[in-house]
Amino acid sequence: MKRIYSVWVENRSGVLSKVAGLFSRRSYNIDSLTVGETQDKTVSNMTIVSTGTKHTLEQIEKQLNKKLDVIKVRTFSEENAICREVILLKIKYASQERRELMEICEFLKADIVDATATHMIITLCDTPDRIEKLLSMLRKFNIAEISRTGTLAMPKCSEGE
Amino acid sequence: MNGAELIVKALEAENTEYVFGYPGVSICPFFDSLSRSKIKGILMRNEQNAGHAANGYARVSGKPGVVAVSSGPGATNLITAIATAFADSIPIICITGQVPCEQIGSDMFQEADIIGACESFVKYSYSVRAAKDIPRIMKEAFYIASTGRKGPVLIDMPIDIQNAFGGDFTKIDKVMLRTYKPTVKGHAVQIKKVLKVLSEAKRPILCVGGGVISSGAQNEVTAFAEKYNLPVVSTMMGIGVMPSEHPLYIGMVGNNGKKYANRAMNESDVLIMVGARVADRAVSQPDLITKDKILVHIDVDPAEIGKNAGPSIPIVGDAKAIFEELNRAELSCDFKEWLDRLVYYSKTRDEKTESTAKYVDPNAFIKELSLALDEDAVYVADVGQNQIYSCGNYVVKSGHFLTSGGMGTMGYSLPAAIGASLAAPGRQIICTVGDGAIQMVLGELSVASLLNCNIKIIIMDNRCLGMIREYQHTHYENRYNMVDLMNLPDYSLIAKAYGIPFMRISANNEITESVKKILSRKGMLIAQTDIDADAFTAN
Numbered sequence: 001m002k003r004i005y006s007v008w009v010e011n012r013s014g015v016l017s018k019v020a021g022l023f024s025r026r027s028y029n030i031d032s033l034t035v036g037e038t039q040d041k042t043v044s045n046m047t048i049v050s051t052g053t054k055h056t057l058e059q060i061e062k063q064l065n066k067k068l069d070v071i072k073v074r075t076f077s078e079e080n081a082i083c084r085e086v087i088l089l090k091i092k093y094a095s096q097e098r099r100e101l102m103e104i105c106e107f108l109k110a111d112i113v114d115a116t117a118t119h120m121i122i123t124l125c126d127t128p129d130r131i132e133k134l135l136s137m138l139r140k141f142n143i144a145e146i147s148r149t150g151t152l153a154m155p156k157c158s159e160g161e
Numbered sequence: 162m163n164g165a166e167l168i169v170k171a172l173e174a175e176n177t178e179y180v181f182g183y184p185g186v187s188i189c190p191f192f193d194s195l196s197r198s199k200i201k202g203i204l205m206r207n208e209q210n211a212g213h214a215a216n217g218y219a220r221v222s223g224k225p226g227v228v229a230v231s232s233g234p235g236a237t238n239l240i241t242a243i244a245t246a247f248a249d250s251i252p253i254i255c256i257t258g259q260v261p262c263e264q265i266g267s268d269m270f271q272e273a274d275i276i277g278a279c280e281s282f283v284k285y286s287y288s289v290r291a292a293k294d295i296p297r298i299m300k301e302a303f304y305i306a307s308t309g310r311k312g313p314v315l316i317d318m319p320i321d322i323q324n325a326f327g328g329d330f331t332k333i334d335k336v337m338l339r340t341y342k343p344t345v346k347g348h349a350v351q352i353k354k355v356l357k358v359l360s361e362a363k364r365p366i367l368c369v370g371g372g373v374i375s376s377g378a379q380n381e382v383t384a385f386a387e388k389y390n391l392p393v394v395s396t397m398m399g400i401g402v403m404p405s406e407h408p409l410y411i412g413m414v415g416n417n418g419k420k421y422a423n424r425a426m427n428e429s430d431v432l433i434m435v436g437a438r439v440a441d442r443a444v445s446q447p448d449l450i451t452k453d454k455i456l457v458h459i460d461v462d463p464a465e466i467g468k469n470a471g472p473s474i475p476i477v478g479d480a481k482a483i484f485e486e487l488n489r490a491e492l493s494c495d496f497k498e499w500l501d502r503l504v505y506y507s508k509t510r511d512e513k514t515e516s517t518a519k520y521v522d523p524n525a526f527i528k529e530l531s532l533a534l535d536e537d538a539v540y541v542a543d544v545g546q547n548q549i550y551s552c553g554n555y556v557v558k559s560g561h562f563l564t565s566g567g568m569g570t571m572g573y574s575l576p577a578a579i580g581a582s583l584a585a586p587g588r589q590i591i592c593t594v595g596d597g598a599i600q601m602v603l604g605e606l607s608v609a610s611l612l613n614c615n616i617k618i619i620i621m622d623n624r625c626l627g628m629i630r631e632y633q634h635t636h637y638e639n640r641y642n643m644v645d646l647m648n649l650p651d652y653s654l655i656a657k658a659y660g661i662p663f664m665r666i667s668a669n670n671e672i673t674e675s676v677k678k679i680l681s682r683k684g685m686l687i688a689q690t691d692i693d694a695d696a697f698t699a700n
Contacts, residue, residue: 010340014288018280025281055467062464068285068305071340 032150171299185231187258206604212242217577233271248567284312292327309343371398372436
């Protein structure tokens with residue numbers, strides 16, 4: 001099972017290692033982890049995606065709540081949240097491949113943000129499954145470098161919020 | 162005031178009596194400032210033992226114990242004591258010196274990342290970066306250590322912060338932590354559910370753990386059990402919740418517990434676990450426990466509930482508050498019949514401990530010794546066979562039973578007994594320890610002797626590491642290796658060297674006389690008790 005945890009933590013040094021350390025010490029998976037400031041400068045938001053059994057996923061939430069630097073833990077599945085991820089791909093290409101690359105980018109609404117006669121950088125900000133889609137379509141090309149952010153997530157707006 | 166003075170002022174504000182510790186350059190400003198306070202510094206002989214002494218002090222006094230050591234090796238030596246306190250949820254405040262802030266991360270002389278090293282077994286840790294923060298941090302540290310699920314809090318104090326000006330000390334009355342609000346009161350709906358389940362139960366049982374003692378809920382829990390003739394078993398950490406001779410008390414459960422206590426728990430239809438982790442040593446297959454019974458799990462730590470066994474009814478909160486609430490209800494149930502059956506089991510199926518004519522029978526000796534103890538005696542068991550003999554035979558009255566239950570740290574007993582004796586001056590303190598563990602902590606005899614503690618050290622001498630030898634007997638076809646303690650010292654000379662009276666008990670017919678002798682003496686005593694190396698704990 002996959003689960004997204006949106007964790008508000010104290011914006012202090014050492015907190016990231018405490019939270020990451022919790023996952024390694026208790027053998028929980030981290031599929032991805034992103035950290036950034038929130039509207040409140042004293043609070044950081046960590047978005048952690050993890051997979052595991054139902055029992056493990058419940059334990060993760062409890063153990064996160066137990067950490068004294070954790071202010072609030074929200075957990076949700078992908079369908080109840082707006083999820084985004086950013087990917088940067090550098091591709092080494094031959095001139096006859098350029099057209100197909102441009103078609104793929106157009107099809108998936110990815111951007112070519114930098115290019116030389118031999119290399120280009122493609123970027124996409126989209127849902128994790130569409131990022132995967134782009135990746136799978138580009139696999140047959142000569143990928144020189146990949147960098148991706150991991151999932152950012154926020155629960156969907158609800159009536160009466 | 163400088164930072165060091167602020168720490169001492171904060172300790173005084175918490176009514177700290179003792180700081181157990183070991184100095185080094187990086188903690189010198191603090192100890193210098195401590196010398197001008199009423200708080201006594203107790204110089205132990207090793208940092209780990211200073212931590213255990215704070216642990217023993219905390220468990221008997223009910224207040225957090227305080228330990229202060231230096232940076233680098235001083236701090237790393239303390240790690241085992243921190244982990245030991247964490248595993249048993251004991252509140253201790255650990256102050257470590259550190260290299261100056263500017264130098265942190267430069268691998269300076271005696272620098273160690275103690276915060277990083279201890280992260281997974283402290284309740285919380287602080288790296289202090291401004292002297293003016295000290296009053297707040299100290300207040301928070303005591304609050305965090307002694308509330309909710311108690312535990313060790315580490316405060317890493319760079320030497321320049323101890324020397325820096327931090328303003329006047331202002332007493333802080335209220336702790337403001339937005340991330341920490343432990344649940345005290347149990348949820349009313351859940352409490353109703355428990356009462357309903359209990360009123361429909363045929364064979365309910367209460368299993369009490371260390372959390373009951375930590376919460377100070379012994380009276381409330383006992384009153385609840387008495388109301389309905391509810392049988393009670395305990396985990397190792399729960400020994401002392403109820404007197405052993407109490408008509409409702411069946412015994413200790415677990416792989417080292419009484420068979421009839423385990424049987425009682427297995428046959429129950431409603432199991433109420435209080436302040437216990439449902440961990441491997443107490444319950445053999447925690448995940449299967451709910452198959453044939455309703456499990457009510459009461460714990461102050463929500464993360465403990467459902468960790469090892471899925472409860473049918475979880476209640477998060479403080480045991481004392483929850484049992485006060487449970488005691489308000491009046492149910493018309495009585496489990497006398499079921500209780501009588503369990504008492505019958507325990508009377509008729511008491512394991513025949515193989516009494517050995519060779520040397521001293523440890524089971525008989527501990528039973529006789531503990532029966533002769535004062536009501537409020539403190540009994541500290543080390544780790545190994547002596548711990549198992551103690552758990553199985555120690556007759557608890559209203560005193561304390563201390564041991565390293567979660568971590569099983571050898572060498573815990575003597576330093577913990579020193580801490581306990583400072584928390585309870587005048588009370589009888591018994592320290593049982595194997596001949597392996599005593600040699601890990603011999604230096605502390607000096608401290609115990611100096612303080613003229615009232616500790617009776619019972620060295621269970623079987624000339625080997627008995628618990629592991631027993632394990633090699635049962636699991637490795639008697640291929641004994643690394644367990645023979647060859648070239649053991651003459652304990653009478655060790656005692657003499659530290660100025661401690663000594664006696665030796667070599668045979669069963671000496672037990673009665675020896676117990677009298679041990680308890681008639683005030684102050685320190687070492688009693689070497691010869692035990693058969695083949696007197697195994699399991700049968």
